[in-house]
Amino acid sequence: MKYSIKLAFGMLALMVAGSVANATELRLSHQWSNKDVRHKVAEIVANEVAAANVDLEIKIFGSKSLFKPREQYKPLSRGQLDMTVFPLSYAGGQQPAFNLTLMPGLVKNHDHAARLNNSDFMAALEAKMAEDDVMVLVHGYLAGGFVGKDKCITKPSDVVGLQTRAAGKAFEQMLVGAGASIASMASSEIYNAMQTGVLNAANTSSSSFVSYRIYEQVKCYTPASDIALWFMYQPLLMNKSKFESLNAEQQAALLAGAEKAEAYYLVEAKKQDAASVDVFRKAGVEIAEMTPEDFAAWRAIAQETSYKKFLADVPDGQALLDMAMAVE
Secondary structure, eight states: OHHHHHHHHHHHHHHHHHHHHHSEEEEEEOSSOTTSHHHHHHHHHHHHHHHHTSSEEEEEEOTTSSSOGGGSHHHHHTTSOSEEEOOGGGGTTTOGGGGGGGOTTSOOSHHHHHHHHTSHHHHHHHHHHHHTTEEEEEOOEEEEEEEESSSOOOSGGGGTTOEEEOSSHHHHHHHHHHTOEEOOOOGGGHHHHHHTTSOSEEEEEHHHHHHTTGGGTOSEEEOOSSSOSEEEEOOEEEEHHHHHHSOHHHHHHHHHHHHHHHHHHHHHHHHHHHHHHHHHHHTTOEEOOOOHHHHHHHHHHHHHTHHHHHHHHOTTHHHHHHHHHTOO
């Protein structure tokens, strides 16, 4: 009898172990803290997949614990990483067309960003991702602004002579055109660079400004409001071959989770800007506003620097830009 019980327990243990062994694990990497909206987007997909009970588990590696922020696209495209929440312009070196997802003044507001996500423009970018064995699971744009360590940044003349950080080549080119010097780094490195005097000014997303506590290091914040110069496409991407290797139930669970996460992303992206203002104001940071005249001055510089360089570097750049500009 004792032998039979032991045998039964042993068989049950083997069954459980076999079930666990059969579950597919996906590794998802990103650079942000677990309080950041982009982590929450990843978490929604992971939780929905877990609840679907389809022998699929998504393990999230946040806070750049698995790969460095700018070094996630290549491992993803090579199948060394399964998923990532990733600012697509970081991969502009591999696909120069991706730099158009962080072009000054191209996106007007969050609803306009959502329309871009469902446009021919985005379909063209997704075709380029497919060439790299990458696909989009969750679309999302985030807005952002400027911070100044010693003064407010609203118009181009405010950055003359300042050591400045910008996300993406297009903003760097515009800032250089305005008279700034550039220090390239991931948004996760802004805090230390401000603290050690490497940076005088920076721009990034409203969410990153808060999650990285940049308010502790600056005097003035120019947030995204009705006028937002800075919008950056930051989707949740997946290795295409990995997705196609999953069974139909697993794929359906991923897509259902992605749909829920994308709706959340849009709502939260809108909230991030206003919430960031509250956080900075409570920290005693001065809040500045960009005027329509300031915006126009920035975009005029961008058209002579960022836009011109993009069109020179990307063979089908004009067609892509036209597709983006056609989205009202």
